[in-house]
Amino acid sequence: MRKMLPRMSAESLPQSLDELPVDAKDFLQLVSVDFTGTYHVYLAAKDERIKMTRLSMSLLSAPFAAAVALASAKVVNPLALTSWATVPWYLFATVTAFGLLSVVPFLRLIEAVNAHMRTARAINNFRLLYVVQLKDHFSGLGWSPNLPVDPRYPETYAPLAWPGINVMMLALVNSAYIAVGALGLAGAEPTPTLLVLIIMLLALVHYLVYYVRSNVSRQRRLPQNPFHFPNVET
Structure with a gap:
């Protein structure tokens, strides 16, 4: 029968960093684990973005x-497909339906990017922790680590980064599908101005969803901190 170790309560844990059974050499061993974790986070982010992009392209x-x-x-x-007036209504309905369905990978892409960026930010905050603990050791070596010093790095809201560009391009295509399908179902005669206006309004709604989700994701409950590590994240 396997012996079960007793669970430690928050009261039985060390109350400060000085009481932790961790030496400088242990922190140095964590550096490689840290960067390995970062590497896997970004690999997972890339894989998730590729999957969601493929799904959206399949739907569209x-x-x-x-x-x-x-x-x-x-x-x-x-x-009949060469003229707007002769296109069957059910084809417009199909365009609208798949434009709406493509909102699902759009939302999933936002959440995937946010989740990966939050993980990378947590790793970055761990970097800041061991850099602070080893600053005297690094100073004695005459070396300083090339690490981001901003605890908010990386930001979940980055519209000019490739994940953000991917999200916004998908939003634009979704908006075009929904606009074309809705105008066709309504029997309206589309003009370039009307079509562009509706697409821009729908794209703005997509952008607001992206903006809100990317910023709200930072306002979350802090995890339990029985070791009383300093919270450097904003």
């Missing part, structure tokens, strides 16, 4: 596949 290509299938089966006259 579905209306074209449906139109080709209907034209091949002679359900729809191919010439």
